[in-house]
């Protein structure tokens with residue numbers, strides 16, 4: 181099933197430690213107001229479930245589904261919303277949770293859509309950031325790791341829908 185792995189980039193312990201710190205950081209960044217954590221599916225599902233359990237203030241969870249890479253290892257730039265959150269966004273702090281920011285095109289498009297719904301604030305939290313984006317309109321407020329410019333899989337990230345279940349993050353052969 182799928183290609184071979186080259187090396188482990190972040191092991192389970194690295195990830196758990198970083199996610200715990202991010203939870204603490206996010207908790208203190210939102211001292212008041214309603215917080216809605218919006219996970220971008222499918223890639224963020226494991227990160228989001230670990231992250232929300234490290235945030236010690238009230239919050240709600242919902243999801244967004246946008247079209248993504250398919251089985252290619254590069255971004256086409258085309259983004260479509262396949263599932264729109266049913267939760268009210270107006271007046272809430274929205275924290276959009278992404279697995280990885282690569283070109284940032286997915287985010288740019290989504291942020292414009294979400295801003296139009298008048299949230300109280302709108303920020304991005306990404307487990308991984310490749311820092312290669314040249315057209316990033318919205319900075320990522322919370323970043324887990326500055327990722328190497330390799331194609332990464334595991335902990336929710338896929339290649340052609342494989343490897344999402346691997347508990348660590350690895351690069352592809």
Ligand code: IMP
Nearest residue numbers: 223255281282283284285286331332337
């Ligand atoms: P962007 O729009 O180019 O920033 O692409 C972001 C999306 O592409 C992420 O949410 C992932 O689903 C996917 N992606 C980008 N880089 C990788 C990678 O290294 N491994 C797995 N998926 C990736």
Ligand code: MG
Nearest residue numbers: 223248249338
């Ligand atoms: Mg993907």
